Amino acid sequence: MEESVNDDDRAALFIRLLAEHERRLAAYVMTFVSSASDADDILQETKIWLWRSFDQFERGTNFGAWARQAAFYRIQQFIRKRGTEGKRFVFSDTCLEQLADAFEKNVESREERVERLSDCVSRLSPKHRQILTLRYGEELAVDEIAGRINRTVAATYRVLSRVRLSLRDCVLGGGEDFVATSEVAQ
Template sequence: MSPPDRAEEFVFLLARHERLLGAYVMTMVPHPQDADDILQEAKVVMWRNFAKFETGTNFGAWARKVAFHQVLAYRKRKHRDRLDFSEDFLRTVSEEVEQSAERLEQREKVLHECVAKLPADHRDALHLRYQEGLSLEDMASRLERTVGALYRLLSRVRHVLHECVTKNLHNSENEAV
């Protein structure tokens, strides 16, 4: 993969995982400003070491590991703080977040599979509402439907997606056992 493609891959993966990575760091650091600083440092370290990241493996897990080490480095620098968590506590939190992240990633994957099974007009309505952020009124005008009809459609689609995700997650849990 050429360097520009690799840079694009890094930006794409980081953008996809940034919100959860920020929440992860916030669970281990008492002050939001410190968490922001640690997150920025972690991003720099990730970029510098991205050549070591193996494409196709779990970027989220790799990024959390980098962030965890940045939290430990922060703790060493800021040892004077009174509100300081033990390293054992941080490791426990890290493990809990890792398990939660894996469940969220699985849910997201199943949700995308369920959305792909929807009829095109239902996918279009979801796209307009949740990706473009259109109001029901704007959607009604664009799709030439009533607000009430769109409200009912989106309600049915959300219900179908909930059922699909629940069923597929249940099936995958049973297969794992």
């Protein structure tokens, strides 16, 4: 019975870590592979390998880096296969490694910006958060948003533009001196 509890804990840990890193892993793969269906295939193969090899993962180390390294090998295999099929221009392994290194160097700064963005969004008025949710969460067109919030399309574009600029300034400024409501609004 002890073994099944450990297996359950192991599966729960894997699922939690994968969920935390899944978007960044997908972005990483898309850095190298432009086709969404090819990227999905590589991601699927990577996730299968990660699960099968999860016993090799050292807890307390960087799961994201480990997952990206696993994806990198699958990307290399994919690109080599495409090259031998004569379907695409193929980057050398050295070039691929340089791209991977550049991606890794920017991971921390991207994570910091995402955290700052989340903080800046939380400071927005509820109405502005609603507009952002409609636009980027529900992926509605601006005319649909305008109808939902009872504004003209032009006014909705202006509000979205001001909110975006405010968020950009907040993120780039580290969140200091962020004005979340009256200057952006109306």
